[in-house]
Amino acid sequence: VLAGTQRRAATRAERRKAGVAVCAGPTVLEGTGGPFPExxxxxxxxxxxxxxxxxxxxxAAELKHGRVAMxxxxxxxxxxxxxxxxxxxxxxxxxxxxxxxxxxQLPLAGWLQVLFTIMSLEWLTTFVCKPPESKPWDVLGVSxxxxxxxxxxxxxxxxxxxxxxxxxxxxxxxxxxxxAYTGEYFSQIxxxxxxxxxx
Numbered sequence: 001v002l003a004g005t006q007r008r009a010a011t012r013a014e015r016r017k018a019g020v021a022v023c024a025g026p027t028v029l030e031g032t033g034g035p036f037p038e039x040x041x042x043x044x045x046x047x048x049x050x051x052x053x054x055x056x057x058x059x060a061a062e063l064k065h066g067r068v069a070m071x072x073x074x075x076x077x078x079x080x081x082x083x084x085x086x087x088x089x090x091x092x093x094x095x096x097x098x099x100x101x102x103x104x105q106l107p108l109a110g111w112l113q114v115l116f117t118i119m120s121l122e123w124l125t126t127f128v129c130k131p132p133e134s135k136p137w138d139v140l141g142v143s144x145x146x147x148x149x150x151x152x153x154x155x156x157x158x159x160x161x162x163x164x165x166x167x168x169x170x171x172x173x174x175x176x177x178x179x180a181y182t183g184e185y186f187s188q189i190x191x192x193x194x195x196x197x198x199x
Contacts (some may be wrong), residue, residue, distance in 0.1 A: 028052040029059060053133075060136035066165015072172045075099075081189045098185045100176070 026047055029040060040047065047055060078084065079099040087095045087102060090110055095102045125131065125139045135143055146154055179185040 026050070026052070026055055028055050056134070056136050060131075063137040063162065063165060066162065066169055069168035069172045070165060073168050073175070076172065076175055077186070077189055080186050097187065097190075098179065098183075100179050100185070 026040070029047070042048075046058065050058070076099050079087070079102055080097055082097045084095060084097075084102065087106070091105055091107065095105045129139070131137065131139045131141070132143075143149065148154070175186065
């Protein structure tokens, strides 16, 4: 009876595993598929029928958006914690701790500076300091410094960046939606922020 139960459980587990969109993945994404290095999580089927150049472009875009989202989350938490000396200096008063309200309080000149900075970074990484074609996500050329691309800790670090970027993309959307809908911007971070001791 016990052996039959174990067989049925194993069969159910195999069926569930087959139902999830985890595959061996394209060779160009080998080792960076995610959420684990040997997987290629692609529930929407975006990698099917794509050439290597397109897949590299997709990965570069995913990493860029993930990096921006991680910075956005960091900026959101700094603002929500009440630590915004540059914003206070820009408007010559104290701005709101709510990031969406603070964005409305920022003068037009501040938004133009933000837009100009983003445009300059895009121009630099697209035309002036182009990343290598084989690794379009490596805008700083870090891969040239790494002696062994197959070093397990290096591969694990790249996987962490990818997964944290994915989480940050979902996280910043959630923070904005929550603030816009309820007005709650995660003000509780003030209670745990060490920077409040210096204010």
